[in-house]
Amino acid sequence: MLKRYLLTPGPTPVPEAVLLAGAEEVIHHRSQEYSELFLEVTEGLKYVFQTKNDVLIFGASGTGGMEAAVANLVSPGDAVLVASNGNFGERWQQLCEMYGAEVTTLEYEWGERVPPEDLRKALGERDDYVAVFVTHAETSTGAVNDLEAIGAIVRGHPALLVVDTVSGLGAVELRTDEWGIDVAVSGSQKALMSPPGLAFVSVSEAAWERAGKATSPVFYLSFEHTKKALENPRPQMPWTPPVGVVQSLALALEHIREEGLEKLFKRHRILGRATREAAKALGLELFAGDYPEASAVTSISVPQGLDGKKLNALLKDKYGVQLAGGQGKLAGKIVRVGHLGYFGPFDIIIAVSALEMALNELGQAVPLGKGVAAAQRVFLEEDAW
Numbered sequence: 001m002l003k004r005y006l007l008t009p010g011p012t013p014v015p016e017a018v019l020l021a022g023a024e025e026v027i028h029h030r031s032q033e034y035s036e037l038f039l040e041v042t043e044g045l046k047y048v049f050q051t052k053n054d055v056l057i058f059g060a061s062g063t064g065g066m067e068a069a070v071a072n073l074v075s076p077g078d079a080v081l082v083a084s085n086g087n088f089g090e091r092w093q094q095l096c097e098m099y100g101a102e103v104t105t106l107e108y109e110w111g112e113r114v115p116p117e118d119l120r121k122a123l124g125e126r127d128d129y130v131a132v133f134v135t136h137a138e139t140s141t142g143a144v145n146d147l148e149a150i151g152a153i154v155r156g157h158p159a160l161l162v163v164d165t166v167s168g169l170g171a172v173e174l175r176t177d178e179w180g181i182d183v184a185v186s187g188s189q190k191a192l193m194s195p196p197g198l199a200f201v202s203v204s205e206a207a208w209e210r211a212g213k214a215t216s217p218v219f220y221l222s223f224e225h226t227k228k229a230l231e232n233p234r235p236q237m238p239w240t241p242p243v244g245v246v247q248s249l250a251l252a253l254e255h256i257r258e259e260g261l262e263k264l265f266k267r268h269r270i271l272g273r274a275t276r277e278a279a280k281a282l283g284l285e286l287f288a289g290d291y292p293e294a295s296a297v298t299s300i301s302v303p304q305g306l307d308g309k310k311l312n313a314l315l316k317d318k319y320g321v322q323l324a325g326g327q328g329k330l331a332g333k334i335v336r337v338g339h340l341g342y343f344g345p346f347d348i349i350i351a352v353s354a355l356e357m358a359l360n361e362l363g364q365a366v367p368l369g370k371g372v373a374a375a376q377r378v379f380l381e382e383d384a385w
C-alpha cells in the first residue's frame with residue numbers, strides 16, 4: 001500500500017478530528033442547534049479576517065465567493081480596475097467582463113507582485129472606478145501582493161477594494177479593517193484546513209451601499225438574502241448549507257483561535273522560508289522570488305529540459321507525494337509546494353526529500369539531502385515548534 005501525502009496548496013490536509021466532526025449526524029439547518037454552530041463559525045471567521053464587518057457564508061467554492069462579490073457589486077457598464085499577476089487575477093477580469101463591466105486591467109508577468117504605485121497612477125487617471133480587484137496570495141505562482149500598501153492607496157479614492165484571499169486567509173497576515181479592505185473573499189479548503197464547500201465574503205459598510213445600488217441579477221449568491229438569513233432571530237443561511245463542512249470548520253476555527261494569529265502567521269512564514277532555502281540549496285530557481293510574506297505556497301522552476309508534468313507524476317504515482325504543477329501557461333514549468341493550513345516542518349522535509357529523489361531519478365543530479373539540510377537548519381534556527 002502506498003502511503004499518500006497531500007502537500008498541495010488546496011485542497012490541503014485536514015486534521016482527523018476536523019474530518020470526523022464533519023462525519024457527525026447531520027443537524028437540521030433551521031434548528032437552534034445549527035444556528036448556534038453557524039454563529040460560532042461566523043464569529044470565528046471574523047477573528048481570522050480581523051474584521052468587524054459582516055462575514056457572509058455561501059455554500060460554494062472560492063470562485064463562488066468571487067462571483068458573489070462581482071454579482072452583488074458590479075452593474076453593467078461600471079468601470080472597474082483589475083490588477084492581475086496570475087491565474088486568479090485573470091479570474092477577476094473574466095468575472096467582471098462577464099457581468100458587463102468596463103474593465104481596465106493592469107497586467108503583470110506571472111510570478112511578479114503588483115506594484116502598489118501603479119494603482120495610485122491608474123486611480124489618478126480616472127475617478128469613476130467603482131471597484132479595484134486584487135489577489136492576495138496568487139496561488140498559481142506563490143506571489144503575495146502588498147495589501148497594506150494597496151489598501152492605503154485605494155482608501156483615498158471612492159472605489160471599493162475587493163480582494164481574493166482564498167489561499168491567503170489564515171496563512172498570510174490580512175488585516176481587513178485596518179488595511180481598508182471592503183470585500184475579502186475566501187474558502188474553506190485552504191489555510192482554514194477544512195473540506196471544500198464553503199466560501200466566505202466580508203462586506204464593509206461602503207460595499208453594502210454599493211450593493212444596494214447594483215443592478216446585476218443575483219439570487220443564490222445574493223448578499224441581501226444571505227444577510228437577511230444571518231439576521232433571522234435564529235441565524236442561518238438562506239439555502240441548505242453543506243452542514244458537515246460547517247461542523248468541520250467550527251472545530252478548525254477553534255484550533256486556529258487556540259494557536260492565535262501571531263503564532264499562526266509565524267508558523268507559515270517559517271514553513272515558507274524553509275521551503276525557499278531548500279530550493280536554493282539545491283540550485284533550483286524560485287519562480288516567484290524570495291520574501292517573508294510568501295508563506296502560502298512556493299513555486300519552484302523545473303530545471304530546463306525536464307517536463308514538470310513527468311516530475312509531478314513520478315512524485316505522486318511512485319512516491320505518493322502530491323505536489324501541484326503549474327496552471328495555464330505554467331503547465332509543466334513549475335512545481336508548487338503548499339504550506340498553508342495543517343502543515344508542519346516535517347511536511348516540508350517530506351516534500352523536499354521527495355523532490356530531491358525524483359529529480360535524481362529523472363536525471364537531474366541535485367545533491368541528495370542538501371535541500372533537506374537547509375530546511376532543517378531553518379527549523380532549528382527559528383525554533384519552529
Ligand SMILES: Cc1ncc(COP(=O)(O)O)c(C=O)c1O
Binds near residue numbers: 061063165
Ligand atoms: C487565490 C485563489 N483564488 C480563487 C480560487 C478558486 O477557488 P475554488 O477552486 O475553490 O473555486 C483559488 C483556488 O485554488 C485560489 O487559490
